[in-house]
Amino acid sequence: PSQSLYQQLGEEAGIAAITDGLLHQIEHDPLIVGHFRDTDIPRFRRLLIEQLCELSGGPCQYSGATMEESHTGLHLTTRDFDRLVNHLITAMQQQKVPYGAQNRLLAMLAPMYPEVIDR
Ligand code: HEM
Numbered sequence: 001p002s003q004s005l006y007q008q009l010g011e012e013a014g015i016a017a018i019t020d021g022l023l024h025q026i027e028h029d030p031l032i033v034g035h036f037r038d039t040d041i042p043r044f045r046r047l048l049i050e051q052l053c054e055l056s057g058g059p060c061q062y063s064g065a066t067m068e069e070s071h072t073g074l075h076l077t078t079r080d081f082d083r084l085v086n087h088l089i090t091a092m093q094q095q096k097v098p099y100g101a102q103n104r105l106l107a108m109l110a111p112m113y114p115e116v117i118d119r
Pocket residue numbers: 032035036038039040044047048051063064065066070071074076080081082084109110112113116
């Protein structure tokens with residue numbers, strides 16, 4: 001409890017490993033991988049790490065576009081969102097992130113739902 005969420009995620013290295021796990025899951029999910037067809041994956045990876053680091057209280061500053069801007073034109077659905085969240089949970093479990101910390105991170109991402117879906 002005295003550990004910050006950033007620490008519980010394993011700091012920069014842990015967040016990078018979670019992100020790589022998430023990218024691996026996406027790559028093997030035929031239902032969502034198509035959305036990333038035109039995406040610069042190294043850039044996406046870097047921005048996702050920055051965002052998770054900043055959100056969890058780490059020493060980073062997210063430098064990407066807003067969630068609304070970056071998901072406009074993708075026409076993402078609730079199903080897409082749920083799949084991505086499940087992949088993130090799998091990636092966090094693989095990194096042995098404590099259950100409570102997993103939920104804290106998910107609770108910070110949930111409010112982004114309307115900024116990402118149906119745009
Ligand atoms: C809370 C949920 C989500 C978060 C926190 C998130 C985070 C991000 C971030 C940080 C970027 C980079 C922004 C930039 O390029 O400046 C991004 C782009 C992107 N996201 Fe998400 N995302 C979420 C949901 C989703 C979902 C559900 C999908 C599809 C299954 C998705 C697909 C994409 C794609 C394809 C791009 C790249 C767009 C491009 O190539 O310009 N995202 N997202």
